[in-house]
Amino acid sequence: MERALELRVVEKAAASEGVVTLTLARPDGGRLPDWAPGAHVDLILPNGDTRQYSLCGDRWDAHTYRVGVLREPAGRGGSAYVHDELRPGDLVGVGGPRNNFPLVPGERYLFVAGGIGITPLLPMIRQADLLGADWTLVYGGRTRASMAFLAELEAYGERVHVVPQDEFGLIDLPRWLAEPDPATKVYCCGPGPLLDAVERGCSGWPEHALRTERFVAREQGAPARSAPFDVELARTGRTVTVTPDVSVLDAVGRAGVEVLSSCRQGTCGTCETDVLDGIPDHRDSILDDAERAAGDCMFVCVSRSLGDRLVLDL
Amino acid sequence: MTTATIPATGIDPFSPEVLADPLPFQAWLRDAGSVVHLATHDVYAFARYEQVHAALVDWQGLQSAAGVGLSNFRFEKPWRPPSLLLEADPPRHDAPRRVLSGILGPRALRRLRERWFADAERLVDELLDGPDEFDAVPALAEAFPLRVFPDAVGLGPDGRENLLPYGNHLFNAFGPPNALVEAGNGRAAELAAWVGAQCTRDALSGDGFGAAIWAASDRGEITPEQAPMIVRSLLSAGVDTTVHGIAAVLHAFATHPEQWRRLRERPDLARVAFDEAVRWQSPVQTFFRTATRDVEIGGTVIPDGSKILMFLGAANRDPRRWTEPDAFDLARDPSGHVGFGMGLHQCVGQHVARLEAEALVTALAARVSSIEQVGDGERHLNNTLRAWASLPLRVHRA
Ligand code: FES
Numbered sequence: 083m084e085r086a087l088e089l090r091v092v093e094k095a096a097a098s099e100g101v102v103t104l105t106l107a108r109p110d111g112g113r114l115p116d117w118a119p120g121a122h123v124d125l126i127l128p129n130g131d132t133r134q135y136s137l138c139g140d141r142w143d144a145h146t147y148r149v150g151v152l153r154e155p156a157g158r159g160g161s162a163y164v165h166d167e168l169r170p171g172d173l174v175g176v177g178g179p180r181n182n183f184p185l186v187p188g189e190r191y192l193f194v195a196g197g198i199g200i201t202p203l204l205p206m207i208r209q210a211d212l213l214g215a216d217w218t219l220v221y222g223g224r225t226r227a228s229m230a231f232l233a234e235l236e237a238y239g240e241r242v243h244v245v246p247q248d249e250f251g252l253i254d255l256p257r258w259l260a261e262p263d264p265a266t267k268v269y270c271c272g273p274g275p276l277l278d279a280v281e282r283g284c285s286g287w288p289e290h291a292l293r294t295e296r297f298v299a300r301e302q303g304a305p306a307r308s309a310p311f312d313v314e315l316a317r318t319g320r321t322v323t324v325t326p327d328v329s330v331l332d333a334v335g336r337a338g339v340e341v342l343s344s345c346r347q348g349t350c351g352t353c354e355t356d357v358l359d360g361i362p363d364h365r366d367s368i369l370d371d372a373e374r375a376a377g378d379c380m381f382v383c384v385s386r387s388l389g390d391r392l393v394l395d396l
Numbered sequence: 397m398t399t400a401t402i403p404a405t406g407i408d409p410f411s412p413e414v415l416a417d418p419l420p421f422q423a424w425l426r427d428a429g430s431v432v433h434l435a436t437h438d439v440y441a442f443a444r445y446e447q448v449h450a451a452l453v454d455w456q457g458l459q460s461a462a463g464v465g466l467s468n469f470r471f472e473k474p475w476r477p478p479s480l481l482l483e484a485d486p487p488r489h490d491a492p493r494r495v496l497s498g499i500l501g502p503r504a505l506r507r508l509r510e511r512w513f514a515d516a517e518r519l520v521d522e523l524l525d526g527p528d529e530f531d532a533v534p535a536l537a538e539a540f541p542l543r544v545f546p547d548a549v550g551l552g553p554d555g556r557e558n559l560l561p562y563g564n565h566l567f568n569a570f571g572p573p574n575a576l577v578e579a580g581n582g583r584a585a586e587l588a589a590w591v592g593a594q595c596t597r598d599a600l601s602g603d604g605f606g607a608a609i610w611a612a613s614d615r616g617e618i619t620p621e622q623a624p625m626i627v628r629s630l631l632s633a634g635v636d637t638t639v640h641g642i643a644a645v646l647h648a649f650a651t652h653p654e655q656w657r658r659l660r661e662r663p664d665l666a667r668v669a670f671d672e673a674v675r676w677q678s679p680v681q682t683f684f685r686t687a688t689r690d691v692e693i694g695g696t697v698i699p700d701g702s703k704i705l706m707f708l709g710a711a712n713r714d715p716r717r718w719t720e721p722d723a724f725d726l727a728r729d730p731s732g733h734v735g736f737g738m739g740l741h742q743c744v745g746q747h748v749a750r751l752e753a754e755a756l757v758t759a760l761a762a763r764v765s766s767i768e769q770v771g772d773g774e775r776h777l778n779n780t781l782r783a784w785a786s787l788p789l790r791v792h793r794a
Contacts, residue, residue, distance in 0.1 A: 113453060116740050118490045141486065142456050187491050187619045209487045267616070290616040335729065342671055343731040350742055351502045352731075373503065 087176045097230035106147045113144045115347045119205035120183035126175030130305030133160040136202035152198035177365030183295040188267035191217040196272020222253040259283035268292045304388040311387040315396040330382040348384035360392035403428040408436040410571045415777045422710035430694035439703040443710035445717035453739030462686035465570030495612040516755035532787040537643035550604025562587040563636035571779025595624035638749045640783040644677035648724040650769035670753035675733035678709030765794040
């Protein structure tokens with residue numbers, strides 16, 4: 083029986099003051115969907131909250147995902163839940179991985195991280211290193227103790243510049259961005275003010291040199307449902323109930339309406355189905371943000387419904 | 397377990413006899429064990445669905461970058477620069493794959509749908525103005541992809557006849573250097589040069605897949621050096637495979653009249669029909685991988701650097717996975733077949749192939765009440781592809 087991806091927290095560890103890492107694996111030990119640096123997953127917490135976290139583990143390990151979670155005192159409770167409630171052994175729903183922040187080819191990279199913004203950059207750094215690219219990381223944070231993954235980064239030696247604010251102040255961006263270099267890609271992730279400053283600093287750089295990902299608390303829609311929902315098949319007029327333990331694909335199939343599928347992971351696109359009414363809970367790796375917001379199609383092997391009812395063109 | 401204790405055979409899967417009718421050999425392989433040693437080429441064979449599927453998704457343990465043919469790029473120089481998609485693994489595979497899957501994704505193809513359906517209707521109309529009997533290989537299976545695909549890529553009008561021989565040689569070259577490869581070697585350089593010349597920005601129209609690839613390089617998503625290589629991948633893998641997939645679905649219907657009747661009643665089964673035909677005939681029969689370390693498969697250790705031959709066609713007919721696998725049956729859910737591969741390297745053009753086939757099958761279903769195959773037809777032998785040289789059909793107009 084197929085169900086939406088549900089992973090077990092196999093390890094929860096402190097990475098620094100205020101940051102924990104979660105290691106997630108399938109309860110049956112199976113392979114997880116592939117991902118590339120810059121990808122994030124949606125974690126659907128047991129309380130129904132959905133939060134996005136960048137994958138910062140090792141893609142050569144097909145069996146676990148790792149994410150870093152910062153406790154955000156001003157947050158809406160998702161990070162507090164992870165820090166205070168979530169325990170090894172708990173199950174969390176997972177959507178994606180999706181990637182809005184891919185690593186493009188480059189001879190040189192300048193990585194600029196602010197705080198927890200280091201997470202998507204970690205696998206990028208490893209990859210840049212593997213490819214033999216020339217790269218530099220400038221990593222700022224409040225204090226050394228608050229900055230996660232410093233021990234891991236130490237192995238890279240002088241390429242890594244650690245800039246705790248209480249020791250050195252803010253990252254000296256003019257120093258790093260003064261000379262536009264057509265062979266360098268600038269990757270930046272972190273809080274809004276850092277991104278704004280890097281954007282300003284790159285104004286004289288070639289177009290497309292700068293790539294950023296903003297950690298913003300996105301407008302939270304309806305929480306993911308843990309209750310069953312109905313799917314109405316418009317062409318046949320039938321309605322099927324989708325319980326939490328089955329995918330829409332399988333529920334529809336059991337009602338005798340087969341949808342072609344292939345990967346069953348939301349990565350290949352084969353099972354695309356038009357949505358006529360209702361709001362899909364997208365868990366695929368395919369749609370970009372605009373397409374997700376449009377809500378007019380979904381990948382029924384993994385995606386579900388936010389409301390009581392979805393109407394599909396089947 | 398060691399090599400000495402696993403089942404082995406001296407039969408050459410690339411011999412003309414096996415290529416002409418691979419099914420008995422594949423059945424033997426499946427039954428012999430989960431891993432079989434092929435002594436003729438000193439490679440390991442997977443023919444059961446479970447192992448083929450597992451091998452396809454395990455890019456970490458079984459790499460593509462050492463070549464997906466018999467030739468091992470760790471030790472041998474490839475005959476052409478390796479493909480950035482087919483013959484690459486992460487991290488080098490990422491950017492080209494990402495760009496191409498965006499351009500060929502189901503959402504992006506929506507704009508082609510209407511045009512291709514209209515093109516298919518026109519082609520079928522033209523065909524049905526002629527005699528009732530025809531060879532479906534040139535008349536449909538080749539004609540339709542060659543009508544729509546090069547335009548969609550943005551190729552110029554001249555030299556398109558080179559596409560099929562180029563693809564044919566490329567797919568032969570994944571096998572051992574046998575007579576099929578020798579026969580193609582004479583023109584290989586000339587065809588590769590022609591294909592290469594079509595991949596430059598100037599050679600491509602401004603509105604096709606090719607231009608979209610170049611536009612991605614303008615945005616820095618791939619490099620200007622990668623762009624022509626990615627266009628080349630489209631031209632290499634996008635033509636022959638679709639041609640043989642379409643021939644497969646036509647052959648399936650021509651030999652299963654009850655399935656044609658069913659399709660006529662429910663034309664929306666055209667999509668299922670194509671995937672079922674891809675499962676049933678597996679136009680791409682085999683691909684190789686190379687072990688990146690000693691890997692254990694079903695109790696057998698495959699040594700680092702060994703070539704593994706995955707029999708997609710055998711997996712698609714494995715009775716451990718499919719009920720009555722030899723039947724072409726529209727009531728079956730063919731989902732999960734490995735005819736397009738699986739995982740990271742799964743055919744990036746699968747939605748293009750499906751759309752082409754769906755358009756053509758839908759147009760035929762509207763105009764033709766029955767199709768029959770006239771005689772046995774003639775197989776076209778290729779080291780990788782299962783194909784028809786000639787598929788004589790007779791149709792009755794609706
Ligand atoms: S089957 Fe691949 S996306 Fe749903």
